[in-house]
Amino acid sequence: EDKVVQSPLSLVVHEGDTVTLNCSYEVTNFRSLLWYKQEKKAPTFLFMLTSSGIEKKSGRLSSILDKKELFSILNITATQTGDSAIYLCAPQTGGFKTIFGAGTRLFVKA
Amino acid sequence: EAQVTQNPRYLITVTGKKLTVTCSQNMNHEYMSWYRQDPGLGLRQIYYSMNVEVTDKGDVPEGYKVSRKEKRNFPLILESPSPNQTSLYFCASSLIGQGRGRTEAFFGQGTRLTVV
Numbered sequence: 001e002d003k004v005v006q007s008p009l010s011l012v013v014h015e016g017d018t019v020t021l022n023c024s025y026e027v028t029n030f031r032s033l034l035w036y037k038q039e040k041k042a043p044t045f046l047f048m049l050t051s052s053g054i055e056k057k058s059g060r061l062s063s064i065l066d067k068k069e070l071f072s073i074l075n076i077t078a079t080q081t082g083d084s085a086i087y088l089c090a091p092q093t094g095g096f097k098t099i100f101g102a103g104t105r106l107f108v109k110a
Numbered sequence: 111e112a113q114v115t116q117n118p119r120y121l122i123t124v125t126g127k128k129l130t131v132t133c134s135q136n137m138n139h140e141y142m143s144w145y146r147q148d149p150g151l152g153l154r155q156i157y158y159s160m161n162v163e164v165t166d167k168g169d170v171p172e173g174y175k176v177s178r179k180e181k182r183n184f185p186l187i188l189e190s191p192s193p194n195q196t197s198l199y200f201c202a203s204s205l206i207g208q209g210r211g212r213t214e215a216f217f218g219q220g221t222r223l224t225v226v
Contacts, residue, residue, distance in 0.1 A: 034215060042200060042217040070172040083169075088153065096141060097159055097168055 006089050006101035014038050014109050017079050021104045024071040029094030033072050035063055035086040037102040038103070043088055046074070079108045111119065112137045116201050116218035123191055123225055131186045131221050133201030137214070141204045142184040143168070145198040147220075153200070159184055191225040198222050 003026045013019055025033065032050045046058045049065035049072060056063050060079075065072045076083055084109035086103040093099075114135045123129055128202075135142065145159035145168075155168025159178040173195055175187040184203075188195060204215035 036217075039169065041220050042216070045204075045215040049216070070141075090153075095166065096158060098143060098158070099169070100145075100154050100155075102152045 002093065002097075003093055003097045004015075004099050004101035005030060006104050009102065010102060010105040010107070012107045013049060013079055014108065017108075018075065018077045019079060019106065021074040021076075021106070022071065023073070023089030023101055025089070025091040027091045027093050027099060030067065031092045031094050031096065033065055034090045034092065034098070035072070035074050036090065038086045038088055052087060081108050081110050084108045093102075112214075112216065114167065114203050114216045114218040116199075117220050119148050119219060120222050120223070123223070125192055125225055126190050129188050129191060133184045133186065133218060135203040135216065136182065137203065137216070138181065139203040139205055140181070142178065143202045144174070144184070144186045145200045145202065147200065148197050156186070160181070163172060164212060170187055191223075193225045196223060196225050
């Protein structure tokens, strides 16, 4: 059965801190892994990862995939209050089915 | 503006009354998908489509139907809604395939459905 585990479930940090969010997965015939940020309503796309060891970056956010150990991490440096959100990890199978993790709820204190 | 548009945004209906939630995207994406989001259960995929006339079941397809007659539209149909289908529904679309030098994925704003 396909499974996605995100950790920690929730995290409270102060502005300026660096955080690392984890996603481990077991899916059938893995194709890719997507990260999303969900604030009030709809998730917004952050990254799509398909190859191991290649870091994707966007501003203060970065992510990397390890297909051998079946995990991905999302790093956020110099956190800001606007980073407060739920971060969702979503591996995709070879058949393009998408399985979402439960998410990590991040709260950044001013 | 690139977007995924869902309608309606809010809907209250009665058990057994057929309804359709529409989803349209203007980005020429091949891949479209429907999810439901419930407290404690997260986002679960209902159906997805890789292109016109190609649809597949996700993790929770029971009680739902979809169709993909045109690339831009992917309606979700509840033939006989029941209270356990009360949920927040999202439609999403994305590009398929790597090596195109561009990756993007968009969600619609959500449809909050209540079945009484």
